Amino acid sequence: MLGELEQLVLLGVMRAGPDAYGVPVHDEIQRRAARDLTLGTIYKTLTRLEEKGMVVSRIGEPTAQRGGRRTRCYRVTPAGSRALQSSIRSLRRMASGLDVGLEPT
Amino acid sequence: MIRVCRWLLERVLPDDVSDHVIGDLIEQQDRGRLWLVRETAAALILLRAPRRRGDRMLETFLGDMRLGARMLRRSPAFTATAILTLGLSIGATAAIFSVIDPVLLRPLPYPNADRLAFVWERNRDGTRDNVGFQTIKDLADRSTSIEQWAAVGGWGPTVGDAQPEVVAGDRVSWTYFRTLGVAPAIGRDFLAEEDQPNHNLEVILSFGLWQRKFGGDSSIVGRAIPIGGTPMTVVGVMPASFDNVVTTNAKIWRVLGYAPSQPFACRTCHHLRMLVKLKPGVSANAAAAEMDGIFGTLVAAYPTQYASVGTQVVRAQDEVTRGYQPALLALAGAVVLVLLIGIANVANLQLARSVRRHEEFAIRSALGASRGRVTRQLLAEGLVLALLGGIAGAVVARLALPVLVDQLPPALPRLEAIHFDAAGFGVIASIILLLALALALAGARSDRGDLGASLRSGRRLSSGGHHAARSTLVVVEVGLATTLLVSATLVARSLLFLLGVNAGFDPSHLLTLQVSAIGPRYAVAANVVAYHDRLRDAIRAVPGVQSVALTNQVPLAGNIDMYGVLDPDNMPANPELVPSGDRYVASPEYLATMRIPILRGRAYTDADAADTVNKVTLVSAALAERLWPGQNPLGHRIKLGGPTAPPRTVIGVAGNVKHGGLDATTTLQWYAPESQWLFADNTEVIVVRTTLEPSSLVPAVRRAINAVDPTLPISAVATMDQLIEQSTAQRRLALVLFAAFAVAALLLAMAGIYGVLSGSVAERTREIGLRSALGAAPRAILTLVVSQGLRLGALGLVLGLIGSAGLTRFLRTFLFNVSENDVGARVVVVAVLGVVTLAACAIPASRAIRIDASEALRGD
Numbered sequence: 001m002l003g004e005l006e007q008l009v010l011l012g013v014m015r016a017g018p019d020a021y022g023v024p025v026h027d028e029i030q031r032r033a034a035r036d037l038t039l040g041t042i043y044k045t046l047t048r049l050e051e052k053g054m055v056v057s058r059i060g061e062p063t064a065q066r067g068g069r070r071t072r073c074y075r076v077t078p079a080g081s082r083a084l085q086s087s088i089r090s091l092r093r094m095a096s097g098l099d100v101g102l103e104p105t
Numbered sequence: 106m107i108r109v110c111r112w113l114l115e116r117v118l119p120d121d122v123s124d125h126v127i128g129d130l131i132e133q134q135d136r137g138r139l140w141l142v143r144e145t146a147a148a149l150i151l152l153r154a155p156r157r158r159g160d161r162m163l164e165t166f167l168g169d170m171r172l173g174a175r176m177l178r179r180s181p182a183f184t185a186t187a188i189l190t191l192g193l194s195i196g197a198t199a200a201i202f203s204v205i206d207p208v209l210l211r212p213l214p215y216p217n218a219d220r221l222a223f224v225w226e227r228n229r230d231g232t233r234d235n236v237g238f239q240t241i242k243d244l245a246d247r248s249t250s251i252e253q254w255a256a257v258g259g260w261g262p263t264v265g266d267a268q269p270e271v272v273a274g275d276r277v278s279w280t281y282f283r284t285l286g287v288a289p290a291i292g293r294d295f296l297a298e299e300d301q302p303n304h305n306l307e308v309i310l311s312f313g314l315w316q317r318k319f320g321g322d323s324s325i326v327g328r329a330i331p332i333g334g335t336p337m338t339v340v341g342v343m344p345a346s347f348d349n350v351v352t353t354n355a356k357i358w359r360v361l362g363y364a365p366s367q368p369f370a371c372r373t374c375h376h377l378r379m380l381v382k383l384k385p386g387v388s389a390n391a392a393a394a395e396m397d398g399i400f401g402t403l404v405a406a407y408p409t410q411y412a413s414v415g416t417q418v419v420r421a422q423d424e425v426t427r428g429y430q431p432a433l434l435a436l437a438g439a440v441v442l443v444l445l446i447g448i449a450n451v452a453n454l455q456l457a458r459s460v461r462r463h464e465e466f467a468i469r470s471a472l473g474a475s476r477g478r479v480t481r482q483l484l485a486e487g488l489v490l491a492l493l494g495g496i497a498g499a500v501v502a503r504l505a506l507p508v509l510v511d512q513l514p515p516a517l518p519r520l521e522a523i524h525f526d527a528a529g530f531g532v533i534a535s536i537i538l539l540l541a542l543a544l545a546l547a548g549a550r551s552d553r554g555d556l557g558a559s560l561r562s563g564r565r566l567s568s569g570g571h572h573a574a575r576s577t578l579v580v581v582e583v584g585l586a587t588t589l590l591v592s593a594t595l596v597a598r599s600l601l602f603l604l605g606v607n608a609g610f611d612p613s614h615l616l617t618l619q620v621s622a623i624g625p626r627y628a629v630a631a632n633v634v635a636y637h638d639r640l641r642d643a644i645r646a647v648p649g650v651q652s653v654a655l656t657n658q659v660p661l662a663g664n665i666d667m668y669g670v671l672d673p674d675n676m677p678a679n680p681e682l683v684p685s686g687d688r689y690v691a692s693p694e695y696l697a698t699m700r701i702p703i704l705r706g707r708a709y710t711d712a713d714a715a716d717t718v719n720k721v722t723l724v725s726a727a728l729a730e731r732l733w734p735g736q737n738p739l740g741h742r743i744k745l746g747g748p749t750a751p752p753r754t755v756i757g758v759a760g761n762v763k764h765g766g767l768d769a770t771t772t773l774q775w776y777a778p779e780s781q782w783l784f785a786d787n788t789e790v791i792v793v794r795t796t797l798e799p800s801s802l803v804p805a806v807r808r809a810i811n812a813v814d815p816t817l818p819i820s821a822v823a824t825m826d827q828l829i830e831q832s833t834a835q836r837r838l839a840l841v842l843f844a845a846f847a848v849a850a851l852l853l854a855m856a857g858i859y860g861v862l863s864g865s866v867a868e869r870t871r872e873i874g875l876r877s878a879l880g881a882a883p884r885a886i887l888t889l890v891v892s893q894g895l896r897l898g899a900l901g902l903v904l905g906l907i908g909s910a911g912l913t914r915f916l917r918t919f920l921f922n923v924s925e926n927d928v929g930a931r932v933v934v935v936a937v938l939g940v941v942t943l944a945a946c947a948i949p950a951s952r953a954i955r956i957d958a959s960e961a962l963r964g965d
Contacts, residue, residue, distance in 0.1 A: 022129045039129055040147035043122070047152075062128075069128025 002087045006054075008033055009045045010084050013055060013074050021060065021071040046074055054080030106138050107131060110145040122152050165478075166485055173486030177493075183458055184490075187451045190853065191494025194447030195536050196501020197846070200509055201440040203502065203529040205433050207522035213422055214348045214522070216286040217382060220252070221421035222389050224379040224396060226413035233417050238363045238370035240403060241379045244416070247399045250387040255281040256361055257351060257378040261788075263623045264318065264357065266331040269818040271621055271788075272314060274357035281358070282309075282343075284382050285351075289341030292326040295360045305362025306337045312345040314356040332359075333787075334624040350425040350518040351380065372403075372410040373681060380421070393418035412681035425518040431918040432839060438915060439592060439846045442585045448540055449578045449585075450853045451490070452547035456575050457864050459483070459547070480545070487544030488537075495537040502529055512838050547574070575864070579857040580901040583942075586850035587905020587934060592916055593847035594930040595923055596840045602922040603833060608660060609762035609772065611700035614651075615825035616799035617659055620810060621788045621818050633785035636814065640791065641692060643809040649797040650806070654698040655779070656691035657786040660764045661828045662821070668746045670724070670775060672732050680748065686728050686773040687764045688745075690782045696723070696759055698794045706739045706757030713756075714778035721781070722753040725774040727761045745775060746783060753777065766832050768921050790821075799824045839919050851937070854901070855945045862894050862949035866956075873953055874961025883954045890950040891943070898942030906931060 002010070008029050015032070016024035022039045029035050029042075049055045060071035076084075110130060114123045126148050134141060153164075177184040212218040224244060225233040236244075238256060245254040255278040263269045275281075279295035288294055289309055299307050308330075310319070319325045329336035337359065349355055363370045383392050396416040404411045419427070426433075459466075466479050506525050513520060620640065622633045637655050644653045658664035667685040677683060689695065696708050704726055713721050722743065729738035742752040761772035779785060791810075795802050803822055810819055823831075830837075866873070873886055913925040923930070 021125065023133055038147035038151075039126060039144050040149075040151035043126065043148070044151045059125075065132055066128035067131040069124050069131060071128060072125040 001090065002083055005037075005041070005045050006049060007084065007087055008035065008037075009042055010049065010054065010076055010080055012042075013046075013076050018073075018075070019060065019071070020074050025074075043072075049080065050074075052079075053077060054083055106141055107134050110141055113145060114148060117149050118152055126152065166481065169482045169485030170489050172482065173489040176486060177489060180458065183454055184493075187454055187490055188493050188497050190447045190450055191491070191540070192497025192501050193849065194444045195494055195498025195533055196505060197849075198440045198444045198536065199498055199502035199525070199529045199532050200505045201433075201436055202532045203506055203525050204509065204513070204523050205437055206528040207519045207524075208517065209426055209430060209433055211519075211522070213350055213425070214346075214519075218422065219420070220383045220385065220387075221285070222381050222383055222392065223419050223421060223424045224381055225417040225419070226375070226400075226411075227415040227417045228413045234413055235375040236377055236379045237372040237374045238367075238377055239365050239372045240400075241377060242365060243403055244379070244396055244399055245381070248392070248395055250383055250392040250395050251381045252384045253280055253284045253382045254278070255284045255380045256363070257281065257380055258361065258376055259352070260355075260357075260359060262332045262357065262359070263334075263621045263818055264314075264330065264332055266624075266816070269621070269623065269816070270318070271619070271818055271820045272356050273352070273354040274308075274359065275352050275355045276305075276359050276361045278361050281380070284380055286382075287343070287347055290344035291323055292339070292341030294341060299360045300362055302362050302364045302367060305360045306335070307340045307360050308332065308337050309341040309343060309358045310339055311343050311349070311356040312347065315342045332357075333621075334628070348519060348521060350421070351378075353516050353518055353520070372407060381418075389418045389420050409679050410681060412679065428918075429514075429517055431915060432835070435592075435915045435919065436839070436842055438912065439589055439843060442589050443846045443850055444536065446582050446585045446850050446853045448543055449582045450857055451494070451540075452543050453575055453578045453582075453857055453860055455487070455490075455544050455547045456578070457860055460864070484541065484545035487547075488541040490544055491537045491540040494540065495533045498533050498536070499525075499530070502533070512841075514835050514838075547578075572865070572868075575861050576897060579854070579861050579897050580904065582850075582854045582857045583898055583901020583938070584904035584908060586847070586854040587902050587938060588909040588912055589843070589847040589850045590934045590937060591906070591909040591930055592913060593840070593843040594933050595913060595916055595925065595927060596836070596843050596919045598923045598927065598930060599919060599921040600833065600836050600840050603767045603836065604829075606763065606767045608767060608829070609701060609760050610660065612825040612829055614795050614797075614799055615699070616793040616795060616802060616806065617662070617821070617823055617825060617828065618791045618793075618803075618806065618810070618819055619788060619821040620791060621820070622814075623787060623817065627787060630785035633787060634779055637692070637779065637785075637789060639813050640810060641694075643813050644791065644793060644806055647802065647805045647809050649795050649802050651794045651796050652694050652698045653794070654692045654695035654792045655789050656689055656695050656792060657789060658687070658689065659790050659792060659825075659828070660762050661766060661825070661832045662790075662823075663832070665765075668775075670728060670732065670773070671744050671748065672741065673744060673748075673752065674742075675732070676748075684728065684731050684773055686724070686745075686775045687762075689774055689776045690779050690786060691776055693778060695792065696776065698792050699762075700794075701762060702760040704758045704760060705737075706755070708757055708759075709776075709778055714780045717781060720751055720753040721756045721777070723757040723759050723776040724755055725759050725761045725772055727771070728773040728775060729755075729758050731773065743775075745777065750783070753781075767829070799826075836919060836921075851941055855941050858894055858897055858942060858945035859949065861897065862890060862946060863952065865893065866890060866949045866953045870956055870961045873956050874958045877956065878958035878962060886953050886956075887950050890953045891946045894942055894946035894949075898938060898945075902935060902938050906934075 009025060012025040012028045013020040015028045022042055025042055025046075026037060026039060029037055046055060046057070050057060055074045055076055057072050057074045060073050062068050062070045107130065111127050114127050114130075117123075118126065130141060130144060150164075213221065215221065224236065224241075226236055226240070227233050236256075241254070241256050245251055257278075258276045260274040260276045261271055262274060264272045277295075279297050279300035282288060282294050290312070292309075295307060295309070299305060310325075315321060315325070319330075323342075325339050326341065327338065329338050331337075343349075368374075369376075381392075383389070393416060396418055400413075400416045404414070423430070469479055503525050506523070506529075510520065510523050622636050627633050627636065641653055641655060644650060658666050666688045668688045669680070669683045670686045671680065671683040693708065693710050693714055695701075696703060703723075706723070708723065709721050713719075722745065724732070724738060724743075732738070732743070733741060738755050738758055741755045743755060744750040744752055759774070759776060762774055763769045763772060764774060765771070791806075793799070793802065793806060807819060807822075810817075873889070876889075877883075877886060909931075910926065916925060
C-alpha cells in the first residue's frame with residue numbers, strides 16, 4: 001500500500017510525461033489535486049520511490065535557463081504502476097457503496 | 106536572493122541533489138522571493154544527506170523542540186506559571202544589570218578614562234576633604250605622575266535677565282575639559298590667559314542649557330549673556346553626547362581665574378576638587394604614594410594650615426560611583442537570589458510534571474528509545490521553556506527599565522546611558538542557557554528510576570530520589586527567600602528608624618522657597634538686607650501664613666555652608682582643628698518659625714539685629730558642649746570665620762538640628778542676624794510656616810515676592826515634607842526594591858512548599874488511606890503532612906539565616922541604627938516564614954484528612 005504522498009507523486013510523474021522533473025510534477029499536483037507541495041517534499045518522495053524501485057531517474061541536459069544546471073527526470077517503472085493500480089483499487093473497493101461523495105465519478 | 110539560496114543549498118546538500126534542485130529554483134525564480142525562501146528551507150530540511158550523524162541529531166533535536174512546544178501547549182497551567190515566573194525574575198535581573206552595566210562596569214565616556222583620578226585631603230579619622238587652591242598647585246607642580254590637572258569648584262549662577270534662572274554649574278581651571286579629553290562642539294575651549302583673576306568672564310554652556318535657554322542659537326557663541334548681573338562671554342557649547350560625571354547636574358562652566366595670592370585660594374579654603382590625568386603606566390596607588398610624600402612636606406612647611414594628614418587618590422570611575430556602588434551591588438545580589446528562586450521553582454514544577462510523565466518515558470524506552478534520547482528530548486523541552494521565559498523576561502525588562510530609571514537618584518552618574526541593549530540581551534541569553542540545563546537536569550532526575558517497573562505496575566511510582574531532589578530545591582528556595590526577607594526587614598527597620606528621627610524642628614506645614622537678589626542694585630549689601638525685610642513683611646501679610654523667616658540655608662536641603670567657630674580664650678595650637686558649625690544667618694523669627702527649641706538664654710530680636718556694635722549669636726547644644734563641656738555657654742564670646750572676625754556674645758543655646766540629613770552624625774550649628782554678619786546673602790531661603798496645606802500657598806507667596814521685585818528669580822520651591830522625602834529617596838527606593846524581591850521570593854517559596862506537599866499527599870494516598878483505616882486520627886494525619894512542610898521550611902530557614910549572616914554586610918550603606926546582625930529582624934523573618942509555611946501546608950493537609958480509606962485502598 002502506498003502513502004498518499006507517494007500516490008500523488010507517482011500520478012504526477014505519469015501526467016508530466018517523459019521529461020518529468022520537480023517543477024512539472026509539482027504543477028500537475030497543484031493543478032489537479034490543489035496541493036501545493038514543496039519541491040523538497042517531491043524530491044524526497046521520489047528518492048524514496050526510487051529506493052523501492054517504483055521510479056527510475058536519469059540526468060537531463062543543462063540549459064541556460066537553468067543557470068547551467070541539469071534536470072533529474074523520472075519515469076514510473078512497471079512495479080510502480082502495479083503498486084499504484086493496487087493501491088487505487090483498494091481505495092475504490094473500500095469506498096464503493098458508502099455515502100454520497102465517496103464514489104469516484 | 107537566489108544567490109543566497111544557491112549558496113546555502115550548495116553548502117548543505119550533496120552535489121548530486123543540489124544540482125537539479127538549484128536548477129529548478131533558477132528556472133522558476135519568477136515565482137517570487139517568498140516562494141524561493143520556502144522552497145530553499147524545505148529542500149534544506151528534507152533533502153539533507155541522511156547519513157551524517159550530526160545532522161540527524163540536529164534534526165531530531167529540532168523535532169524534539171517541536172514536540173516540547175506541543176507538550177507545553179498541552180499543559181497550559183504549568184506553562185503559564187513557568188513563563189510568568191521566569192519572565193518576572195529574568196526581567197528584573199536584566200533590568201538591574203542594564204543599570205549596573207553603564208554605571209559601574211563600562212569605562213567612563215572619556216578617552217583615557219582609566220587614567221583620570223581625583224585627589225583629596227585625608228583627615229586623621231579617615232574622612233576626606235576638598236583641597237585649597239594653593240595645595241592643588243603645589244601638589245601638581247611637584248608631582249611627576251600627573252600629566253594634566255584641573256581644579257573644580259561648585260557654582261550656581263543666575264542666568265539671563267528677562268526670565269532669570271538659577272542654574273547648577275562648576276567653576277573650572279582652563280584645563281578642565283582638556284583633562285577629561287573632551288572639547289566643545291561649537292566655539293572653543295577656555296584659554297590659559299582667561300584663567301586669571303579679573304579676566305575670568307568666559308563661560309561654556311551644556312548642550313541642554315543652550316537648547317532650552319537660548320533655543321540652540323549658534324550665534325550666541327562670542328556674545329555676552331547676563332550671569333548674576335554681570336555680562337559674561339559664551340565661548341563654547343559642549344556636544345550633546347558630553348556625559349558629565351564629575352558634577353552630574355552642571356550645565357554651565359566658568360573659567361576659575363584663581364591666583365595663589367587671593368584670600369580664597371588659601372590652603373585652608375577647602376572648596377575645590379582636584380581632577381588629574383595620570384601619566385600612562387602610573388597607577389593610582391603609585392600616584393597616591395607620591396602625593397602623600399609631597400603632602401607631608403607641605404604639612405611640615407605650613408603646620409598651622411593643615412588638619413589633614415595625607416592625600417587620597419581615587420580613580421575617577423570609582424569616585425563617581427562611590428555612593429552608589431554598594432547599593433547597586435546589593436541590589437544585583439538580591440535580584441540574582443530572586444532569579445535563582447525562580448529557576449528553582451520552575452525546575453521544581455518540571456520535576457513534578459516529569460513524574461506524571463513517567464509512563465510516557467517508559468513507553469518510549471520500551472519502544473526502543475535510548476536513555477540518552479529521552480534525556481535529549483528533555484533538554485529540548487527545557488530549551489523551549491527557557492526561550493519562552495527569556496522572551497517574556499526581555500519584555501518585562503523593557504517595560505520595567507524606564508520605570509526603574511525614573512526612580513533612581515538624579516545625581517547617579519551615567520543615567521542617560523542606561524538602556525536595555527546588548528548587555529541586557531547578553532544577560533538574558535546566558536540565563537536562558539543555564540536555565541535550559543537546569544530544567545533538563547530536573548527532568549533527567551526522574552529518568553533514573555526503573556522505567557520497566559513503572560510500566561508493569563501501571564501506576565505512578567514515587568521514586569525516593571526524585572522526591573529528595575524536589576525537597577532539596579524547596580529548601581534552597583526557602584533559604585534564598587529567608588536571606589532576601591532578612592535584607593528587606595533590615596532596610597525597612599532602618600527607614601522606620603530614620604523617619605522617626607527628630608530632625609530638631611517641626612517639618613509639618615513648612616514651605617521653603619529660594620530667591621536670588623541679583624543685578625547692580627543688589628551689589629550694595631544694605632539694599633539686599635532691605636529687600637529681605639520687605640519680602641518678610643509682604644509674605645507675612647499673605648492669608649494662611651503664620652510666620653515667615655529668611656535664612657541663608659535650611660536643613661535637609663543638601664546645603665553645605667560651614668564656618669569655623671573659635672573661642673579666643675581657648676584657641677587650639679593648630680587653628681585648623683577648631684570645630685566648624687553650619688552657618689545660619691537668619692532673621693530673628695527663624696527659630697520660632699522652624700520650632701527649634703531654645704534650651705537656654707533667649708533668641709535674638711529685631712532690637713539685636715538693629716544693634717551693629719554688640720554682636721550676638723546662638724549656638725546649638727552640641728556646639729556648646731564641644732566648646733565648653735559642662736559649662737554655662739551664655740556670655741562666652743566666639744569668633745565666626747577666622748581669628749580676625751569680630752567677637753560675638755552667646756546669648757542662647759538652640760536645640761540640635763539634623764542639617765545634613767536625618768542620618769547626620771554632627772549637629773553643630775550657630776545662628777546670627779543678617780545685619781550683623783560679614784556680608785549679605787544674595788541668595789536667600791524663605792521659610793514659611795502655614796496654617797493651611799503649605800503647597801496650596803505657593804501661588805499667593807509667589808505673588809507676594811513678585812510684588813516686591815518682579816525681576817528676581819524664585820527657585821527651589823518645596824515643602825519641608827518634600828525635602829525630607831527627597832533626603833530619604835534612595836533608602837525608599839532600596840526598600841521598595843528589596844520588599845518587592847522579598848515578597849516575590851516568599852510567594853515562590855510558598856508555592857514550592859505547597860507543590861512538594863500536594864505531590865507527596867497525592868503519591869501517599871494509599872499509605873494515608875491505610876493509616877486512617879488502621880485507626881489513625883485526623884490529627885495524626887494532619888501532623889504527618891504539616892510536619893513534613895515545617896521540616897522543609899525550618900531547614901531552609903536555618904540555611905537562609907546562616908547565609909544572611911554573611912550577606913547582609915553588603916547592606917551596610919542602607920542601614921541606619923540597625924546592626925546588620927540585628928536579631929529583631931531575624932525574629933520577624935522566622936515568624937513570617939512560619940506563617941507562610943503553615944499557609945502552604947493548609948490545602949495539602951486538608952486534602953490528606955479528607956482521603957477516604959475505602960476508596961484509597963480499592964485500587965488494589
